[in-house]
Amino acid sequence: MNSFSKEEFPHVKKGKGHPLILLHGLMGGLSNFNAIIDFFPKIGYKVIIPSLPLYRMPLLLTNISNLSKYVMNFLLKINVKNVTLIGNSLGGHVALIIAKNRCDLVHSVVLTGSSGLFERSYGYSFPKRENYEYIRKKSQEVFYNPKIATKELVDEVFQIVNDKKKGIKTLYLAKSSIKYNMSKDLSNIRQPICLIWGKQDPVTPPGVAKLFHQLLPQSELHWIDKCGHAPMMEHPKEFIKILKKWLNKFNFKS
Numbered sequence: 001m002n003s004f005s006k007e008e009f010p011h012v013k014k015g016k017g018h019p020l021i022l023l024h025g026l027m028g029g030l031s032n033f034n035a036i037i038d039f040f041p042k043i044g045y046k047v048i049i050p051s052l053p054l055y056r057m058p059l060l061l062t063n064i065s066n067l068s069k070y071v072m073n074f075l076l077k078i079n080v081k082n083v084t085l086i087g088n089s090l091g092g093h094v095a096l097i098i099a100k101n102r103c104d105l106v107h108s109v110v111l112t113g114s115s116g117l118f119e120r121s122y123g124y125s126f127p128k129r130e131n132y133e134y135i136r137k138k139s140q141e142v143f144y145n146p147k148i149a150t151k152e153l154v155d156e157v158f159q160i161v162n163d164k165k166k167g168i169k170t171l172y173l174a175k176s177s178i179k180y181n182m183s184k185d186l187s188n189i190r191q192p193i194c195l196i197w198g199k200q201d202p203v204t205p206p207g208v209a210k211l212f213h214q215l216l217p218q219s220e221l222h223w224i225d226k227c228g229h230a231p232m233m234e235h236p237k238e239f240i241k242i243l244k245k246w247l248n249k250f251n252f253k254s
Contacts, residue, residue: 014041019045019082085106112196112197
């Protein structure tokens with residue numbers, strides 16, 4: 001019998017029904033998925049957001065493989081299977097690794113601005129990290145609408161890149177993500193995949209989405225216009241509309 005300690009695997013859970021596991025990116029967090037957290041529990045889904053240990057792993061073990069193992073162990077610990085993984089940026093990459101290695105745990109995957117093939121280092125390299133205006137500008141560049149980069153978001157990025165330990169671990173994770181290219185793995189991932197992509201994504205450009213669509217056997221590709229690297233933040237209503245319609249195809253029982 002599995003026992004569960006929230007301290008061991010901190011997470012947020014809301015609702016009942018088919019489990020949607022939300023995986024944020026390297027500079028992301030819980031608030032990135034506010035619209036999904038608010039909407040899907042109301043229509044018969046359980047939304048679960050693990051707190052990813054981006055800065056809690058020992059430095060030499062700080063890489064995307066170990067991050068993926070953490071999430072796999074988390075799913076086993078809370079005893080959920082047949083889940084839908086929803087990942088943005090680095091979180092999408094983690095979702096793909098889990099889908100490849102533990103098909104028994106994963107029913108389907110939703111990728112938005114996912115790494116795994118190619119990503120520009122917008123959020124990972126800050127040579128002028130002590131310059132707040134520089135950090136603000138770099139944070140804004142991730143989005144089509146710069147107003148999405150609120151002061152709260154910019155403050156959080158500024159704090160991360162100016163914390164020596166967090167900054168180093170961020171670079172370790174970013175480099176390991178780039179090294180873990182999945183182009184040769186994607187043909188073996190047979191779960192249904194929904195790609196929801198910003199047409200103006202500057203980090204994982206449209207060509208990346210098209211390549212994912214080409215290499216993933218069971219994928220659908222949906223575009224959101226006037227949208228950058230985080231569609232669920234910039235256009236939450238459109239993102240939810242696409243995701244809801246796609247999930248409805250599977251007739252999950254709540």
